[in-house]
Amino acid sequence: MTDRLRLAAQALLDRLTAVHADPAYESVWVVSQMHVGPYAGPTYTEELDALRRALAEPAPCPECGHDAGHHSWSVDGWLCVEAGCPCKRKHTDG
Numbered sequence: 001m002t003d004r005l006r007l008a009a010q011a012l013l014d015r016l017t018a019v020h021a022d023p024a025y026e027s028v029w030v031v032s033q034m035h036v037g038p039y040a041g042p043t044y045t046e047e048l049d050a051l052r053r054a055l056a057e058p059a060p061c062p063e064c065g066h067d068a069g070h071h072s073w074s075v076d077g078w079l080c081v082e083a084g085c086p087c088k089r090k091h092t093d094g
Contacts, residue, residue: 010055016048 019025032039064085 009051013051013055
């Protein structure tokens, strides 16, 4: 996932979380239930949970693409420890 996509996905997740918690939004559903009945249409719960899980995973190294398990922290920054990795140089945490 690119940094740009990660930022956009996190912004969308943050906004959806805020909207879902807003009392004005919740009241729409209360009024709808009183007039129409319980909502039985499509939902996006599984997809939203999958997005949360994906964003909770550390971003891969921008230099080599390895995940955090292939890097170790030193006072100089993140260092790739994967044998034969072309990025054997220091990375910043990102």
